[in-house]
Amino acid sequence: MLTFIAASESALCAATPAVDKTKLEAYMRYIEGYTTEVKLTIDDPTPSAYPGYSRVVVHLRMREQAIGDRIYYVSSDGAQFFSGTLWDLSENPFLETLEHLPSDGPSFGPANAKVTMVVFSDFQCPYCREFAKTVRDNIPKKYPQDVRVQFEQFPIASMHPWSQAAAEASECVAEQKITAFWAFHDWIFEHQAEVNNSYQNQKATFAGYLRNQTLAITKEQNLDTGRVARCIDSHEKSSEVEESVRNARALQIQQTPTEFINGRMIAGAVPWNTLDAILQLELNRPKEIPGPPSAKCCEVSIPTVLKK
Incomplete structure (x- = not known):
C-alpha cells in the first residue's frame, strides 16, 4: 500500500540536497510512534527512480544496536513525502532495488546470466x-549458464561473535582468487559446528585457530599465504565488511540469509523447490515486463563446487 504524508514546505529545500532533519525527525517520530529509545539518523536526499522525488534513508538504532532502516521519498518542493512503492508499468518493478544493490561481491556463474542472485549472509x-x-x-548443476550468484557480507556480530572475523578472512582470500573464496565459503559452512565449538572452548586462542584454518585453505589454493596472513592480522578488510553491512541496512534487510533475485527480495533460507520456482519465474519473465539493467561487469568466474 502506498502512503502519502504531507509535510511542512520547509522540510526540504528544493534547491539543495539538505534536509531540515530536526523538523523531519519530529514529524517521523510522531507518525511512526517512535519512542525516545529509538535513535534516528537521517541521510541526505539522493536521486530516486520517481520523478520529482528524492530518496531519504533513515537509520534506526535502539540501545546502541542497529534495528533497521526505513526509506522515504521527499518531493522536490518539500511539500510531501511518502513511504511505499509506486509502480511504473514501463520499468522493471525492482529497478530501484537493483540500482542500490552492490555488484562487486565474490560470485560464480556467467556475468551475463539471465538471473543474478545477490545473497547477504553470515558465516556463523x-x-x-x-x-x-x-x-x-x-x-x-541446473543453471550453469543462466544464474550468477553473488555473495555479500552481513555478519551480525551482536548474535554471532566470530562472524566478523570470518567475513574479514574470506575477503582476504577473495582478494587473490575468487575460487579460493568459494573454497573458504564451503569449508566454513560445512565445519560451522566445529568452528563454534572452538570458539566456545578456546575463546582466548580462537583468532589463531581461525587464522590457521584460513591459511590452510590459502595454501591448498596456491595463494600467497604471507599476504593473507598480513591481511587478517591487520584487519585490512574490516572497512569493506562494514560497508557491506551498511548496504544491507540501507536495503532494509532484517535477517540472514536474505537474497535478491534480479532485485526481488526473498528473506530466509528457502528450500530448493521454492528457490527453483522463483528462478523459473525470472527465466520466464513475460516480455511485457522490462528486464533488469545489463550487468556492469564483464568477468566470468565459475568455481568448482566442493564435495560435501
Whole structure:
C-alpha cells in the first residue's frame, strides 16, 4: 500500500540536497510512534527512480544496536513525502532495488546470466549454512549458464561473535582468487559446528585457530599465504565488511540469509523447490515486463563446487 504524508514546505529545500532533519525527525517520530529509545539518523536526499522525488534513508538504532532502516521519498518542493512503492508499468518493478544493490561481491556463474542472485549472509548463521548448501548443491548443476550468484557480507556480530572475523578472512582470500573464496565459503559452512565449538572452548586462542584454518585453505589454493596472513592480522578488510553491512541496512534487510533475485527480495533460507520456482519465474519473465539493467561487469568466474 502506498502512503502519502504531507509535510511542512520547509522540510526540504528544493534547491539543495539538505534536509531540515530536526523538523523531519519530529514529524517521523510522531507518525511512526517512535519512542525516545529509538535513535534516528537521517541521510541526505539522493536521486530516486520517481520523478520529482528524492530518496531519504533513515537509520534506526535502539540501545546502541542497529534495528533497521526505513526509506522515504521527499518531493522536490518539500511539500510531501511518502513511504511505499509506486509502480511504473514501463520499468522493471525492482529497478530501484537493483540500482542500490552492490555488484562487486565474490560470485560464480556467467556475468551475463539471465538471473543474478545477490545473497547477504553470515558465516556463523545456521540458516545461512542451510541456504548455502542449497545454492551450491543445485544452481551450478541446473543453471550453469543462466544464474550468477553473488555473495555479500552481513555478519551480525551482536548474535554471532566470530562472524566478523570470518567475513574479514574470506575477503582476504577473495582478494587473490575468487575460487579460493568459494573454497573458504564451503569449508566454513560445512565445519560451522566445529568452528563454534572452538570458539566456545578456546575463546582466548580462537583468532589463531581461525587464522590457521584460513591459511590452510590459502595454501591448498596456491595463494600467497604471507599476504593473507598480513591481511587478517591487520584487519585490512574490516572497512569493506562494514560497508557491506551498511548496504544491507540501507536495503532494509532484517535477517540472514536474505537474497535478491534480479532485485526481488526473498528473506530466509528457502528450500530448493521454492528457490527453483522463483528462478523459473525470472527465466520466464513475460516480455511485457522490462528486464533488469545489463550487468556492469564483464568477468566470468565459475568455481568448482566442493564435495560435501
